[in-house]
Amino acid sequence: NKIMRFAIQPGVTTANRIIELFSADAVAPLVFDVLLDPTDGNDGSGFVAVTSATDPPRIAGGQSSQLTGRDVNPLETEGIFTALVRLKDALLANDVWRAQHAIDLLDQAVLNLNFERAELGAKQQSLDILNTRIEDEDMQLQSALSADFDADLAEVISSLLAKQSAYQAALQATAKIFRMSLLDYL
Numbered sequence: 384n385k386i387m388r389f390a391i392q393p394g395v396t397t398a399n400r401i402i403e404l405f406s407a408d409a410v411a412p413l414v415f416d417v418l419l420d421p422t423d424g425n426d427g428s429g430f431v432a433v434t435s436a437t438d439p440p441r442i443a444g445g446q447s448s449q450l451t452g453r454d455v456n457p458l459e460t461e462g463i464f465t466a467l468v469r470l471k472d473a474l475l476a477n478d479v480w481r482a483q484h485a486i487d488l489l490d491q492a493v494l495n496l497n498f499e500r501a502e503l504g505a506k507q508q509s510l511d512i513l514n515t516r517i518e519d520e521d522m523q524l525q526s527a528l529s530a531d532f533d534a535d536l537a538e539v540i541s542s543l544l545a546k547q548s549a550y551q552a553a554l555q556a557t558a559k560i561f562r563m564s565l566l567d568y569l
Contacts, residue, residue, distance in 0.1 A: 463492035 405411045459465050466488035473481035 461488070461492070463489065463496060466492045 466485055470482060470485035470489060473485050
């Protein structure tokens, strides 16, 4: 177990204090070589500060090790892929109970998938109905516009002449009425 822990308090912890912590540990000097670089003009009595990311402080020695462990708070999403992974793991482990549990999860996932497909189908049907209504309304509007703008010229002229004749007749009748006086009735 290779764990190295020490607390650095900015403005309090010095480089010499870090070296003292390493030296006081029975194992650290065997695994790590802690060096203070005297060429930088620091005798180790100054405070530890954050250094540049391009030139970080280094500890020499030791050996590489692989960090292994398990998730102490495992979370997974419920779904068809999780059920399939669990089923695969159970079959590889030859665990009948876990396989049955994975099959139950798979059945539930398929049921949920069918519900989602049904919901999507209902939404698609609603969209298709709305699309049909919009197309029908568009056709009716185009028909109404065509009736207004694409009128038969001969029919329009005949209607206009008939209305003009009726208007002139109404004007003449009004003129005759206004010309009459009380003397016309005596």
